[in-house]
Amino acid sequence: MTENFLKPPEAVYTNWSKFLQAVWMHGMSVSNIVPELANSHIDAAADSIREVFTKRNEARTVRPSAFLACARQTYYSVRGEDAGKMPDNIGSTFAVGHLLHELSYAAVESALPPGFVVETELGVGMPRWWPTDETKFNQRGRVDMLISSGESAHNKFLSPDEPHTMLVDFKTMGGFSYRKHGKTVWGEDPDAFGYLAQLAVYAESLNVIDSGAIIAGINRDSLTQPLLPRYITSDALRAELDRVKIAIEMAVEGSDPGEEFLVRHDKDAYFQCGRGGKPGYCAFREVCKANPTRED
């Protein structure tokens, strides 16, 4: 294999977001990506893309990546409420997402300097408090990427205050969401798709919550744009974990939390909940609207 990894900078990267962006940009270059890695990840992407168009059963269980953004989503999912269908033409969006994920893995694996270790598509068990009823709750998950740094490599590239492990979740986004991702105050602004919940649960499972985590945005509308990594603090992950635990407890005991996401974010939740003339993305928006517990 060729060794076109990122060379040490004159001044170390002050945080993991800047370092990861530089690694990704370097590895995404056709002259730097390692052909063998590109080959194997493109094969993996092809398998996932094929599944998008050939697999017919949609999993509807609660999992870190679904039905945790709002306590009422969790409640409705556990109660077996119909979550509706994905839009029929969503396949191409998922297909492009798989390709960009696998290319990102190949780029980071190609460009990460010696002394860093990267694992991709890492299988993860659920935390101890996660319900064991597999008919309603997924019992295993997968994280996109976990990077660890050895002492000497870390000191050449990253500020000594930075953690030695970083959990990374890649998200492919349209241009509007990519720009929004750059401005989102993670931990405060509405997290309509539950990105934080997903990272919080996995970070606890992997025992890396103290390091925080990164949501890395890829602009699928403009593929020459840089990777946009946003760091999530461990405090924000812990606060989200507390919220998720309460949501799951209420769902398991059959207690309706009401329009929890709307209560938390008011009009800013309309985008997700389909109120105020917005179409909404929540799978349970119709049943939720039909069962009000608050005044709009």
Ligand code: SF4
């Ligand atoms: S419509 Fe909004 S408040 Fe209701 S379940 Fe969905 S996210 Fe929660």
